[in-house]
Amino acid sequence: MGCNQFEEMISDYIDGALETGEHTMIERHLADCESCRALRDDLLQLVHFSRHLPEHTPSNAVWTAIQTQVKAERRVGLRQRVARWMARLEERNFSLSLPQLAAGALALILVAVVLSVVLRRETGQSLETASVTGASAINKNLLSYPDLKQIEERISQLESSVEQRKASWTLDLRQAFERNLAYVNQSLIECRQQINGHPEDKVSEELMLNAYREKVRLLEGFEAF
C-alpha cells in the first residue's frame, strides 16, 4: 500500500468502517511510514477536538433560503417528469370503453390500498427489528457495563479541564500528552472495530473497558499540571 491509497482510506479507518483485510494493510503501512503515522495522529486529534466544538443553530433566514431552494428544485424536477410522461402517453393510442375504464380504476385503487397496508406493516416490523437488534448489540457490547456511562462522563469533564490547562504547559509535556492520548484513542478505535466485526468478542470488550480506564488515568494525571 502506498501513501496515496492510505490517504484515500484513512477516514474509513478512523471511523472503524474498514474490512479486516484493509485494516491489516493500513496497519502494515503505518508500521513502516512515519509521515502517515503523523497524519493519523493529527486526524485522531482533530476528530477528538471536533467533538467538543460548540453547536451553532442556523438562523431562520438560512433555513428559509434552504427550503426555498429545495422547493424550487423539486418543482422543476416534477414538471420535467410530468412532461416526459405526457409525451410518452401521447405517443401511444388508447381506446377504452367506459366500463373498462371504471374496472381499471377500481383495480388500481385496490392494488394501491393493499400495497400501502403491506408496506406499512413490513416497514414497521423491520424498523422495530432493527432497533431491537441494534440496541441489544449495543447493550451487549457497551452499555452492559454499568460504569461505562460514568467513565464517559468523567472523561468529558477531564477533557475540558485539561484543555484549559494545556496553554500553560511546556512543549514537551504537551507533545507527550497528545502522543499518549493518541495511543489510547487508537486502542479504543481498534477495540471498537474488533467488537463491530465480532460482537461476541469478550476479550475486545474487556480491553476496550480497560482502555477507557487508561484514558481516565491519563487525563487525571495531566490534569494536575
Next chain:
Amino acid sequence: MRVTARKHPLRLPASFALVLFLCASQAISWERFEKTYKAKDRSHLTISNIRGQVTVAAWSKRVISVRAVTDPEVDVEDEVSKEEIEISVKKESKLGRADFEVFAPADTSVTIKNVIGKIEVRGINGHVSVKSFDSDVRLIGIRAPSVEVRITGGDIYFDGELQEEGDYSFQSMKGDIEMSLPASSRFRLKARALSENINLGEFLSNFKDMIKGSKEISGSYRNDGPKLSITTYAGRILFHKK
C-alpha cells in the same frame, strides 16, 4: 628607567570568553537534592517525579540514599513517617527536569510515579510499583512478591524471578513487553496483545491448559504458580527463558 606595561594581545578575547562561560554556566546550572535516610526493615520508598529518569538500585547498606540533579526551578521535597519515605517533585515546579538516582536495601518496597522519562529498578526484593505515561521501564534482577507496571507509551522489560503466591501485572498501551524468566519458573499466565503477537518462546513447551485466541493466551506453565498478567494494545509480548 621607564617601565611600560605591555598590553597582552589576548586580554580582550579572554575576558569575552570568560563572560560567555559565566553566562552559559548560569543558563545550564543544575541544582542538587541529596539526602540519606535510615532504612528500617521493609521500608517503603515512593519517588514522585514529573520529567526525568528515575534509577533505583539495591545495595548492602541499611540506608536509603537519594540523589537528584534538577533544573533550578524544580523543588524536591521529602516526607518521612515510620517506614514510609516519600520524595516528590512539587507539581508547581514549572515542569522542570529532575533525574533521580536512588540506592536502597534490597528488601525496600519501591513505588515510582512519573510522567515522562526512563525508569530502571535493579535488584529489589520488596514490592515494586511503577506508574507512568511516557516511559520505558526496565526491571532487572527483581525478586519481588508483587510487581505492577502500568504505562501508556513505552516498552517494559522484566528480568527476575516470580515468587510463589505472587501477583505480577504489566500493561502498556503502546510498547513491547519482554519477560526474561528462569527455566524453573511457574506461573499462571493471562497475556493479551490487541494488535500484535504473543511469543512464549521456550515456555511454550510444558505450557498447560492453554487457551489461545487471536489476541489472548492463557494457561499455566508447570502447574499453578503466581499470577502473571500482561497486556499491550500496540506491541508484542515476548518471553525469554534464562
